[in-house]
Amino acid sequence: MNILNILEEIEKTDAEVYERISPRRKAMAEFYGFGKKVALASLPLALGTMFKKAYAQTASADVEAVLQFALTLEYLEAEFYTRGVAAAGLIPAGAPLGAITTIRDHENQHVAFLKTALMSLGKTPVSKPTFDFSAGKGSNSGPFANVFTNYDTFLAVAQTFEDTGVRAYKGQAPALIGSGGVLTAALNIHSVEARHAAHIRQMRKARGANVKPWITGMDTGIGAIVQKSYEGEELETQAGIKITGINGQAISVNAATEAFDEPLTKAQILAIVDPFIV
Amino acid sequence: MENLRTQKDHSARLDRRSFLQFAGAGAAGIALLAAGCKKDESMMMDSTGVNLGSGDVGILNYAYALEQLEAAFYTRVASSFYTGITEAERLLLSDIRDHEIAHREFFKNALGSNAIPGLEVDFSMINFSSRESVLGTAKAFEDLGVSAYNGAGVLIKDAAYLTLAGKIVSVEARHAALIRDLISNGSFANSEVIDNNGLDKSRLPLEVLGIAAPFIKTKINANDLPKS
Structure with a gap:
């Protein structure tokens, strides 16, 4: 699972993605910390959560x-x-x-x-x-x-x-x-x-x-x-x-x-x- | 602020939702995941064959295709049961055949004029007189079906259709x-299918259709299925 690739793909569409996930390193640290508790198979949820934060969306x-x-x-x-x-x-x-x-x-x-x-x-x-x-x-x-x-x-x-x-x-x-x-x-x-x-x-x-x-x-x-x-x-x-x-x-x-x-x-x-x- | 939904119109080469789904596809989806994330190009797909259609209709046709496969399989199984079958197994497999036929016919009627035609199946690699071959295939089909419906959920827009998919999955x-327990009692939800979070598998249509392809002679075109 190459998370960096994913971020790079998003960057092509949304150049500000790293500002949204700001700073990137912190977001990645949060993500990986989260990932320790949530295994690979639940990655969609973890990623979704990260993106929700990044795009200032809150769960309904x-x-x-x-x-x-x-x-x-x-x-x-x-x-x-x-x-x-x-x-x-x-x-x-x-x-x-x-x-x-x-x-x-x-x-x-x-x-x-x-x-x-x-x-x-x-x-x-x-x-x-x-x-x-x-x-x-x-x-x-x-x-x-x-x-x-x-x-x-x-x-x-x-x-x-x-x-x-x-x-x-x-x-x-x-x-x-x-x-x-x-x-x-x-x-x-x-x-x-x-x-x-x-x-x-x-x-x-x-x-x-x-x-x-x-x-x-x-x-x-x-x-x-x-x-x-x-x-x-x-x-x-x-x-x-x-x-x-x-x-x-x-x-x-x-x-x-x-x-x-x-x-x-x-x-x-x-x-x-x-x-x-x- | 723009969010993931409203940015749909941007000409992204990567569909966010679809790679999230690839990410959820489990170990078997790793190859697809790599393909989806690393290459800056859409997956090349053949545009010939029976077109499942788009939107919720496309997803219902996708389910209809899978139910056709399962119903055909169990119909064949029940037409001449494997050697040494017990009465209990005969009853259970007959029940499953009826359930799958009910699912197939339901989708056919629900889709009406939008329904794809009947698919031609290929069961040449199954030994229908062998318990091991029949139950092994049944297990593969059932686990695949579960993961297919689980993965299709996010592609469905209409709440009633989502509920219907839920009623079937x-x-x-x-x-x-049951099939897993017939093969090996206690394997009903083992680590082949359930991860360390207690979650079952979900697979996207392309992966599912790829796995099912050896059993379906009719070419299926899933190009217009929703990606998110």
Whole structure:
């Protein structure tokens, strides 16, 4: 990655680029310092941030709001898996513990990434809330009171968090149009959450749950307690086009609903996670 | 003060947004990155072949092309499953075939008269009787599809189209995770595809089409796709 080449290319168009990024050496130092925390793959975001500074653009309130919202959800997931992995005897050793550890690490990476992104935009990341993973709003005796002692409960909550997370990021994407690297980063997290969801669902299937890696209709595979995380997934029509039996193809209702995941609004997501936040 | 958006009209040889996207393309994009950043000339492209079009229509046609490829692949897979397939695998691969057909037909109808024609595929290098060959190809296609939709997001102008792409990409990611787990349980989101920030890959159309090219006989012209 030759950053100097990039700057030179910009210079051809904008001779004042070095004044905008002034002084160049300082900007580069900032950039490289930032780069230590943010690896190569997130370079678009880092570069975007540098250019935003250079061109005196500030992140829109919308973009900040999305990042703060995403950070709150990632805090929830990260602490959930961190506590799950730490709970002695909860997750069977071997493949299950390996998978949950992988997911835990991703969620912690998402937290760190979003915090860094917010700080690089000059924003203060929201603090981590206090969570009650029993969904008891602080009572710790909610419907999932045995979440860290019962493996099936743990996996059920994990599935709900992942499927809900996918819907949350999807719902926020339009607010990031025009944000360049921020939108791409959000999409790159979104698909990771979907990969997690698929794996957790297969883990549950292996333990007898009636679920597939994808969401069929608005089936939870868990029960009414998490229905709100699945409402709306039963859509058979996309952009006015009925998918079931489309163009004479043998597409069942189930397949039509599975083929498209549906977004949720921020308000819907906040209502879903509310019992988990003290 | 001018910003990155309003400077679009300047005759820059380098499109800023596009190199930002190249930068995000991951290890496989390093060659393209070097080409894009070091040479003071546009990438030379052939102007013959099926033209995907421009703007959001171009991106939708790009997605339609990829869905055609995936749907054709799984249709072939399901027409005569590989040797030794389990019932569970048969059901899962049939589901995926249906999802990809649903995606393909959706784009066809959504694009209407703007839709590119049906593409001719080339699966001659796939051994459809071999589990390893079929799942290995499926993994490549699904991971590629995820990165393609992720990379196309910033090229889409219309919020409804962006949401539609989002509705599909997470299903592709579910497919990718499942196929990966069928090959090696626990590889659903390993370091081949997820970086140290916990981010999946994104790729630009040119890179994606280059990777897909050996499987598509029909020549595709992506010259008019949005660059930013």
